[in-house]
Amino acid sequence: MAKSMPKKKPAEPIIRVRDVTVQFGATKVLDGLDLDVQRGEILGFVGPSGAGKSVLTRTIIGLVPKISGSIEVFGVDLDKANARERRSVERRWGILFQQGALFSSLTVRQNIQFPVREYLKLSQRLLDEITIAKLAMVGLRPEVADRMPSELSGGMIKRVALARALALDPELVFLDEPTSGLDPIGAGEFDELVRTLQRTLGLTVFMVTHDLDSLHTACDRIAVLGDGKIIAAGSMGEMKASRHPWLRQYFHGKRARAVAGA
Amino acid sequence: MDSNPTLEKVAKGNALALCAAGPWTAPFAPALERMVAEAEASGGGGTISIDVSQVSRLDTFGAWLIERLRRSLTNGGVEPPIAGLSAAYASLVNEVRRVQSSDAPTTSPLRLRAPLEQIGRSVVGFGDTLVNLVAMTGAVTVSTLRLLRHPLSFRLTSTVHHLEQVCWRAVPIVVLITFLIGCIVAQQGIFHFRKFGADVFVVDMLGVLVLRELGVLLVAIMVAGRSGSAYTAELGSMKMREEIDALRTMGFDPTDVLVMPRLVALLLAVPMLTFLGVIAALYGGGLVAWLYGGVEPDAFLMRLRDSISIDHFIVGMIKAPVMALVIAVVACVEGMAVQGSAESLGRHTTSSVVKSIFFVIVMDGLFAIIFASIGM
Ligand SMILES: Nc1ncnc2c1ncn2[C@@H]1O[C@H](COP(=O)(O)OP(=O)(O)OP(=O)(O)O)[C@@H](O)[C@H]1O
Numbered sequence: 123m124a125k126s127m128p129k130k131k132p133a134e135p136i137i138r139v140r141d142v143t144v145q146f147g148a149t150k151v152l153d154g155l156d157l158d159v160q161r162g163e164i165l166g167f168v169g170p171s172g173a174g175k176s177v178l179t180r181t182i183i184g185l186v187p188k189i190s191g192s193i194e195v196f197g198v199d200l201d202k203a204n205a206r207e208r209r210s211v212e213r214r215w216g217i218l219f220q221q222g223a224l225f226s227s228l229t230v231r232q233n234i235q236f237p238v239r240e241y242l243k244l245s246q247r248l249l250d251e252i253t254i255a256k257l258a259m260v261g262l263r264p265e266v267a268d269r270m271p272s273e274l275s276g277g278m279i280k281r282v283a284l285a286r287a288l289a290l291d292p293e294l295v296f297l298d299e300p301t302s303g304l305d306p307i308g309a310g311e312f313d314e315l316v317r318t319l320q321r322t323l324g325l326t327v328f329m330v331t332h333d334l335d336s337l338h339t340a341c342d343r344i345a346v347l348g349d350g351k352i353i354a355a356g357s358m359g360e361m362k363a364s365r366h367p368w369l370r371q372y373f374h375g376k377r378a379r380a381v382a383g384a
Numbered sequence: 385m386d387s388n389p390t391l392e393k394v395a396k397g398n399a400l401a402l403c404a405a406g407p408w409t410a411p412f413a414p415a416l417e418r419m420v421a422e423a424e425a426s427g428g429g430g431t432i433s434i435d436v437s438q439v440s441r442l443d444t445f446g447a448w449l450i451e452r453l454r455r456s457l458t459n460g461g462v463e464p465p466i467a468g469l470s471a472a473y474a475s476l477v478n479e480v481r482r483v484q485s486s487d488a489p490t491t492s493p494l495r496l497r498a499p500l501e502q503i504g505r506s507v508v509g510f511g512d513t514l515v516n517l518v519a520m521t522g523a524v525t526v527s528t529l530r531l532l533r534h535p536l537s538f539r540l541t542s543t544v545h546h547l548e549q550v551c552w553r554a555v556p557i558v559v560l561i562t563f564l565i566g567c568i569v570a571q572q573g574i575f576h577f578r579k580f581g582a583d584v585f586v587v588d589m590l591g592v593l594v595l596r597e598l599g600v601l602l603v604a605i606m607v608a609g610r611s612g613s614a615y616t617a618e619l620g621s622m623k624m625r626e627e628i629d630a631l632r633t634m635g636f637d638p639t640d641v642l643v644m645p646r647l648v649a650l651l652l653a654v655p656m657l658t659f660l661g662v663i664a665a666l667y668g669g670g671l672v673a674w675l676y677g678g679v680e681p682d683a684f685l686m687r688l689r690d691s692i693s694i695d696h697f698i699v700g701m702i703k704a705p706v707m708a709l710v711i712a713v714v715a716c717v718e719g720m721a722v723q724g725s726a727e728s729l730g731r732h733t734t735s736s737v738v739k740s741i742f743f744v745i746v747m748d749g750l751f752a753i754i755f756a757s758i759g760m
């Protein structure tokens with residue numbers, strides 16, 4: 123798993139978050155947060171548990187209302203977009219939820235075909251073949267296609283959910299802890315897969331993760347969330363050089379040393 | 385850059401090349417599939433290569449179609465080479481190359497199979513239901529015996545919570561519905577009895593009907609729809625999210641923790657609701673008899689006292705806890721039978737209501753036979 127250096131990137135943010143505040147009851151989870159995600163990069167998003175990483179992801183997608191600030195995805199402000207614009211944005215992103223969020227009453231095959239059927243008119247043969255191809259891409263065998271989500275292991279659910287997120291070959295994917303629950307080899311293959319997709323499809327990846335290996339091997343840039351704000355953003359090297367106490371502990375703790383030494 | 389993808393046959397010396405050009409991406413997939421099918425049909429014969437150097441964009445859909453083309457043009461183990469593949473797209477094409485073509489899903493040639501299978505499943509399902517009902521009754525009995533020996537282990541808080549849900553909160557709707565039904569029965573009775581000048585007998589009819597049958601049946605059916613379905617949905621979603629398994633591994637018996645409090649709450653609730661329902665129905669009937677039939681309240685009460693005996697009331701109240709037991713057991717059995725999917729939860733909730741109403745009516749029939757034979 124060679125760490126490929128990020129290529130020269132055009133300075134065109136695909137996600138643009140400005141001064142976003144999100145509040146549940148009296149507690150502010152996000153407090154005036156700014157974030158840019160560049161086209162074609164893999165952004166690793168870290169932060170302590172409960173910091174609001176999932177909330178930020180859901181806010182960008184439009185599932186959590188914000189009290190102030192603006193968010194643009196593909197240059198479209200989703201608050202101001204009409205139904206057609208929204209739909210065309212939704213067609214271009216894929217989302218892997220933290221819990222998988224597979225439709226429990228559909229088989230794996232139907233889960234993956236669901237978004238494809240909605241947006242494209244394909245023959246049944248091509249649909250089935252693409253489904254098998256997507257499953258193979260995320261490292262699953264074709265037999266899995268006819269199982270129900272309740273018959274899958276936790277790691278398999280993650281993979282199927284990724285296959286569904288990738289079903290339409292999106293330009294942007296949100297991954298909420300994609301490698302948690304995968305065995306280390308599977309997680310490594312997963313990182314490799316994300317890299318491959320980024321290279322071949324020009325995919326932009328917004329990846330929430332706690333996996334130091336993923337941060338090392340897959341991510342071009344790392345952003346750190348704390349106290350409702352981005353407290354640092356930059357390459358792995360910059361993160362390691364940071365003096366922020368949480369960052370020091372995160373990137374120089376026992377586990378980080380074990381990863382680096384391996 | 386072309387706005388539409390193409391696939392053309394070009395002769396290169398004595399070899400034949402299929403030149404793909406334009407965007408080979410998902411939005412063009414139907415057109416691409418047609419072109420690939422044509423190329424497959426006319427292809428073969430001579431050496432063929434696939435040239436993708438003119439492809440402006442490629443995604444998984446396009447890559448797969450190129451791979452499909454390559455596979456179908458392979459003959460005698462000789463794969464047509466793919467020329468002009470840029471480094472970025474090569475890994476994508478390699479990715480889809482690893483996909484093994486799976487057999488198309490086989491559909492049964494026998495058209496009758498699905499309905500036959502459905503009938504078979506229903507029969508087996510009915511047998512399973514009976515077995516599960518017996519099993520749940522057994523588990524509840526064991527749990528009750530255990531409780532009698534250790535009364536302090538009874539979950540009072542939980543029971544009170546369920547009692548609030550199924551009894552206290554059900555009072556308004558139960559009273560309203562039974563009141564209205566009482567009104568309707570009285571009105572219909574007066575309307576038809578009047579032809580024979582027998583207006584006043586409506587009081588006899590109302591008293592016997594409401595006390596023996598209508599009160600308890602209406603309440604049981606409403607409770608089955610309102611609380612039985614809630615029980616099934618609660619237990620079912622706990623089952624779906626492995627909460628019941630978690631309970632079991634912590635050394636709790638789900639019957640003790642989940643079923644008993646619900647069952648006891650219903651056993652208390654249905655008789656109380658039945659009592660209230662009966663009063664409301666008689667009140668409604670009396671009101672209509674007075675306002676519509678001209679039977680003064682005093683005369684109504686006199687007539688009611690003469691026409692009904694305490695037996696009628698007892699018959700209704702004996703039935704109530706039995707109905708509660710039937711509803712609770714059916715609801716819990718259905719809840720525990722929920723499998724992993726949301727659809728299964730919906731199906732079991734429906735069938736919980738349908739089955740408990742069915743069993744309530746069957747029980748009512750059995751009671752009618754029993755009471756008739758002992759002369760009550
Ligand atoms: N719907 C909600 N209502 C109230 N509070 C919420 C809601 N969703 C999230 N929160 C709170 O917001 C905070 C951030 O939650 P979030 O799920 O974003 O954490 P996270 O950073 O993704 O953590 P993890 O790494 O454990 O997934 C938490 O304190 C959580 O309790």
Ligand SMILES: [Mg+2]
Binds near residue numbers: 175176177
């Ligand atoms: Mg989270």
